[in-house]
Amino acid sequence: MSTRKFRVGIIGGGGIAQAVHIPGWRNLPEAEIVGIADVSEATAKKAAEAAGGAQVFTDYRELLKLDLDAVDICTPNKIHTPAALAALTAGKHVLCEKPLAVSTAEVRQIGQLADKKKLNLMTAQHQRFTAPGRAVKAWVDGGNLGEVYHARVRAMRRAWLPPAPGFIDAKLAGGGPCMDIGVHALDLCLWLMGFPKPVRVSGTSKTNFAKGHDMPNRWGEWDRARYSVEDFAAGFVHFDNGATLVLEAAWMGHQKDDEELLAQLFGRKGGVSWPSGEFAAAPNAVLAQGTLALPEHVPHPHWHEIAAFHDCVVNGKPSPVPWTETINVIGILEAVYASSQQGGEITLKL
Template identity: 30%
Template sequence: MTTLKIAVIGCGSIAKHRHLVEYANHPEANVVAVCDIVDERAQEMAELYDANAYTNYETLLQEEEIDAISVCLPNYLHGPVTIAALKAGCHVLCEKPMATSQEEADEMIQVAKEKGKKLMIAHNQRFVASHEKAKKLIESGEVGRVYSFRSTFGHGGPETWSADGKESWFFKKDEAFIGAMGDLGVHKADLLRYILGEEFVEVASFIEGNAKENSDVDDNAVCILRTESGVIGTLAASWAYTAKEDNSTIIYAEKALLRLEDDPTYSLIVEYANGESVYYQLGQIQSNEDGGQNNTHVIENFIESIKNNTESVISGTEGMKSLKVILKALESSAENKIVRF
């Protein structure tokens, strides 16, 4: 297969530190165009990657011959721009959360199907080595039946990461739709579905905006979830973990307890009921502070699915199912009741 011609729409932090870096490092990808509403950002990335710069994505789609596109925009633009790119004949890798509603996600999936194009959602936690190992241990039956879980994703907030700092779209409801739950919670919803290998059927949640000033989105959330087989546990997402990031998951099973990303040295610790423990050094989970040094494997999986004409493990349908968990959690909090899927 010839080298894929790539465009990246949105040149903020996630594009700068993840998408563009990983495309540039991939032997079968060539970034030929970048787009950002802020001309200075677009020009900076265009110069760095020897690409053409645009401030209007529609113009880019009209003027460039593109094979695949990364959509790295504020949440409210994920759906419209993805659909436009698919209709223009491009494969699309869209940042999470994939959409702002179930209807929008369904339309994205439908258009991708109609156009025969790949739609992948950038849930990178599935590719973390400790998470992959934990899934294999559960699938093999080695740790026995899973009873419960606790998963957390929290840090000090997007102002330390976003290109616009405290003025970022992350804090504006009309652009972000949801806050910490869309930024971090949806990652954990996807991870838990992946590791447990089953869907959630009920949620009860408390979702608050109590940590950030000049913001009208959530910044702290705790959800209780139940799977179809009766596994119960908690998912927490927060922009109020000011001391350090917490990206850990604990799985409580019949024969062992699995600690994922809960120790600075060992990315997975398996504590067996018989008193034995196994410590795995599988590399560090990606963080906003690593400067893009750790490969998320998202780009290589996206390109592989295009090359081999296979569906990504994080297809549009998978992204929609993870989004649905968050939408139901929002409904639970708003209506102060347990919501069944």
């Protein structure tokens, strides 16, 4: 019996890699992290140590020369596309942090290359692997919603602006809260809706607080001169099946809650909210509501996401988060920005 383990290389060894991806891979006995590439050698070394002694690289092209089964990309958003294209070209399966890319053109380029090379490509949308994500999805798949005619998506923070350049510099991030946290709630909501095709989007994106000094930030100071993404965005989406969706995302704003992450679906038969699991319906014309029983606690949703990626690669299963779904998420976010810039409704052909 072969004792060869599933060999993983990580590109970008910073916050999310060290917090959840490295522990997630180490939690899989069948896998080993053999190399870490980070433009910061100190970060790569720290991550390699956390990975149990992986090789260190400052150029991911060198990492890709190793005998690897898969590459896990945890760099700032704008590096996702060149890193993913290079990894796929080198014949490696790819798990990539969200957003897979910051434009539909890039998502398509990465996805089509993965398809051509018959390699697995998964966007790391870990909210699908949380206890509420799974419970609400099971309820929806049980036919309890009926036809969905409207949804609300909120990713609204009061004063949690991530100060790292990878989030606030448009050249690295490609977008602000829309791309950072809006992407989580929107992916979750579209997944629950069964991914209808978005066809028209209007939106606005603004920087209300992040250029000034009148809002404190729970994560401390940030470089206002370098700040070049929105801190608030909102959009209205029409789908090909007639359904609509309202989207709101912000890192800063005057509201009571520190953070509200919400997907709320309205169907003809019932309605449901994620992550609360609250539902409403009217069986036999009697108003009824309740809260879904959630599994006790799903530890480390990122670990489950990594295990699901590993499973699909080794067992030849389809990607748990395929690019053909991700392109709808990015298409909506891209159109919110385009609509804000152009001042009109954007027609999508995804």
